[in-house]
Amino acid sequence: MPAPFTAATVTVRAPATSANLGPGYDSFGLALSWYDEVRARVRSAGLDVRVSGAGAGELALDEAHLVVRAMRAAFDRLGVQPPGLELDCYNDIPHGRGMGSSAAAIVSGIELARSLSIGGRTRLDDAEALALAAELEGHPDNVAACLLGGLSIAWLADGRGNAVRAASAEQLAALGIRPVLFIPAEQSATRAARAVLPEQVPHADAAFNAGRAGLLVVALTGRPELLLAATEDRLHQGYRAAGMPAGAALITALRTRGIAAAVSGAGSSVLAFATGEQSEAITELAPPGWECAVLEPSSGARTSTS
Template sequence: MPLDESHLVVRAMAHAFARHGRSLPPIRLVARNAIPHGRGLGSSGAAIVAGVMAAKGLLEPEVELSADDLLELATELEGHPDNVAPALFGGLTIAWTTPDGPRHKKLMVHRGVSPLVLVPEHEMSTALARSLQPQSVPHEDAVFNVSRSALLVAALIQSPELLLAATEDKLHQSYRAEAMPETDRLIRRLREAGHPAVVSGAGPSILVLASDPSERAEAVRLVEDVAESTWQALPLAVDFLGATVVRTTES
């Protein structure tokens, strides 16, 4: 990680200050990177949100940054709101862009949903993963994914028992399978066993949206039994609060 002003958190802070006609003051930054990098887990989006939120804390009360302001700043740096919106607001966040800027809608995830992330030792280039997508797809595949997208919202907020069907996909994972063969093999094994497993972001990590903690534990055991390399299992909880700023004083 860079240790100068090119650090992504610092760049995000400086961007927020510059947008309000101010220079970033001298700072000492300590970053505890809990999100593995290059694994399809949105680490860059989280870093950008951390920087924007830190800027918010430093600029107030002279400058008030609304939720829309924060999303716009973060999206300008990330290029799209897909990752920064949920990092900012938590829950199940639907994000879209308009001529007037990015917008979002936050929904509450059903408390029965138990996320599991399986992280391999190797990284995957997001640019490479995206390059494997075709420029056009069959009409029936597009229709298939639109219906699954709608079903996924219902499964996440109301009916977790539908998560296996809701996570079916014909637009992304099959095209990228050749670049991450073990990810693809494990996802197939997990889904054959009834676990709602998908590629996390651009990969190579795997996201399992289990419907209860016991199902999550079964998925971990399956991967431990059949994986050819080391995978780190991260049983996580859905964050309902979103990004926050806490002011502290040093003694």
């Protein structure tokens, strides 16, 4: 395969993510040990997209596929488009459940393009990759966690996505923090979940969330006993409760038992933080028809070649 592309097959393993974590609306994200795997190679012509797992038979198999769109955007930033592409998507992350499936697709596409292009990881560095991912996603929290792993804090400056990792997966695990996802059968739409949020909120609610967000950083970097208070929110969860009554009831039930819980992203899943022996019994609280997964923090997207 002539330059500027490698002849190798590139594989990206991208984790699910949970955003907001209660008070950190559009800024806090956590990478989780639940993965999509995408493989791609450059070929002489055409586009061949294959999908198995979540979204099989539903997702586009052409230029409209989100991984392909992210790859094209990254190739544009690199200044060159390949003559053809072959793409295999093995999707395990459920769609429409607040688990960052679109972020995983976007990050996978960007990482594939960077690694398929010779010198691509230098010409499109990590900061630029994050900024592009946030631009494509529309907000930086999930893509930041997917790229950086562990606990990340993201923000926009002049419309550009930025992020730092506040705690690695290993640091979170050392604190004995186990993320637990409760996943309903039904999907929810992020756009609809955002539409119910008011344009303005009371000053007292903004101040409440600022305090809780700061407390959440402390809780997840050394004081897990503060998680119950640290995951309280007044900016978005209350407004979304009517659209996800079963999830809202589950959050109340968990928190009544002293277990920190919050909406995962825009829903419909619920994220809980189990500590100590809580993870042994927490699965019993799943409503009928819901899946419950006891997970680990993830170190983020990983790329390999063969």
